[in-house]
Amino acid sequence: MMRLADVFRYSLQAMLGHRGRTLLILLAMAIGVAAVVVLTALGEGARLYVLKQFTTLGSHLVIVLPGRSETSGGPPPMLGETPRDLTLDDALALYQSHAVGKVAPVVIGSAPVSWQAREREVLVLGTTAEMEQVRQLELARGKFINIDDPHRGAAVCVIGHTLRKELFGNQQALGQWLRIGERRFRVIGELAQQGHSLGTDIGDLIIIPVASAQALFNTESLFRILIQAKGRDSITAAMQAAEAIISKRHDGENDITVITQDSILATFDRIFTALTFAVAAIAAISLAVAGILIMNVMLIAISQRTAEIGLLKALGAPDMEIMLLFIAEAGLLSLCGGLAGLGLGMGGNFLLDQAFADFSITAPAWASLGGLSIALLTGILFGYLPAKRAAHLKPVEALTRRR
Amino acid sequence: MIELAGINRNFEVGEETVHALRDININIGAGEYISIMGPSGSGKSTLLNILGLLDQPNSGDYRFNDQTINQLADEEQAKVRREHIGFVFQFFHLIPRLSAADNVALPLTLAGIAPEIRNQKAEAAMQALGIAERAQHRPDQLSGGQRQRVAIARAMITEPQLILADEPTGNLDRASGVDVVEALEALNHKGITLIIVTHDPELGQRARRRLKMEDGKIIGDNGP
Secondary structure, eight states: OOOHHHHHHHHHHHHHHSHHHHHHHHHHHHHHHHHHHHHHHHHHHHHHHHHHHHHTTOSSEEEEEESOOSOOOSSOOSSOOOOOOOOHHHHHHGGGSTTEEEEEEEEEEEEEEEETTEEEEEEEEEEOTTHHHHTTOOEEEEOOOOOSOTTSOOSEEEEOHHHHHHHHTTSOOTTOEEEETTEEEEEEEEEOOOOEETTEETTSEEEEEHHHHHHHTTOOOOSEEEEEESSGGGHHHHHHHHHHHHHHHTTTOOOEEEEEHHHHHHHHHHHHHHHHHHHHHHHHHHHHHHHHHHHHHHHHHHHHTHHHHHHHHHTTOOHHHHHHHHHHHHHHHHHHHHHHHHHHHHHHHHHHHHHSTTSOOOOOHHHHHHHHHHHHHHHHHHHHHHHHHHHTSOHHHHHHSOO | OEEEEEEEEEEEETTEEEEEEEEEEEEEOTTOEEEEEOOTTSSHHHHHHHHTTSSOOSEEEEEETTEEOTTSOHHHHHHHHHHHEEEEOTTOOOOTTSOHHHHHHHHHHHTTOOHHHHHHHHHHHHHHTTOGGGTTSOGGGSOHHHHHHHHHHHHHTTOOSEEEEESTTTTSOHHHHHHHHHHHHHHHHTTOEEEEEOSOHHHHHTSSEEEEEETTEEEEEOOO
């Protein structure tokens, strides 16, 4: 039997001997593989982008909302029942659970904020010092609100990046007194520019102590409670504890809704993974098309090289060896095309990555490897039929065709 | 060495059946030099193809070294061709993208012989045929005579017992034709059985044993 090194040398010489044909196949394969690599990179980039958006909200987050959004079944209650509000004491009671790491109560309202002659309607967020860590807020200057007793208000505030620019322009904001509604607050901190974080614009908001917000909006109730579980493992325990503790405080009524950051995250993760696979599958179709092209070109090659096949037979090459030669040629062609496509795709990803700064575009390893092996596989698969035809040519018929 | 008994070969051409070979019986000994002559369509090429195991008879026995070989499987027949038979064709059948040396070494490459050994043998064969200095040229850079000598070098590199030549000078001018025939005859002098199919009476006369064919039958044979 022929040596493997000789098989590859022979196939390589055949490839170099028919440049036009070789380039055509390489191009088709390269486009197919590059499509797989680039499209999966885009899908993966979108997935990572969304995940990143969510994780900037804070990790291991459990959110407690007042009211129950799902029906519990059974007959409706005899007496009309309205859900009880969440209170600051409800929030603080959550610390009873070991699964709960940090609790940040939230009161939200909208109020005019003014400094000197400038006024702006802004989202006012009343919360406690824990918020800084729960939402992973970064400060550009100053410090976050930090009051020992959440029940006590204080006339201090932390302002968002956009609000700072709108109210103060280029002037110093730290230490200034501004006005929210009819009350005066001193600016003690400025949030760093963190951009949009799904839903709320962190730039255009003002943060004050929760008790001050309750007084400002004249309410006892909380908009929601954010809980940071101690770790990923204690998220479920924290959810159960929140329901148990608050229902106990609400006379046994389970009148809150608890959702997790991770459940939303997991859903998006699944959607985008499915999307990436779908796009990769579509791109893989182009590889199949390239495979069919390989088959056609190999069939043409065999009719062009009938005399050569006859000669190989006359020189004593068994059918198996002739098949091996043609399959090796098809495999080598698709491998080279695949490698070229990989290079092309990675180059394309690099350019896209440069063009979209906050959108990371790199093909996952499975896509590169998968694209390459599918290319090789289609080459060999579609090379099989022509190779078989070559092997079964009758030597005398193959030889009598003149060249 | 070779015994053909009752060999028939028919081709279907449209509705008609053409009898290319009719009941051929012949014995060929080791070291013989035979020419096969006859008009076009007389079956001489078909006979050569059957001798070379490139074609199968419809009926009859082909015994080679006391073994019936026309019933063997493809792989076995390939082995007989590889080990015992060398071919020289009218149209050379060199592979255009390979150098002369690689063309000469091709049978050994296909048989999986190590590069050092086959290069050495190819060089010796080309030396013997006076084309050693053309070793690295590709076929399209060689003259017709040189190409045919490359083909002869390729046929002899496996040290076969039998060389079959189908119109080996058919595409050459007279001078190179004589060179090529002399090269083939030199192989015969070393004991290799040589069978040449030719149109050329002058070439045919050089063989010790001359077969004449017509209508698929041997009508003249000056041999035993």
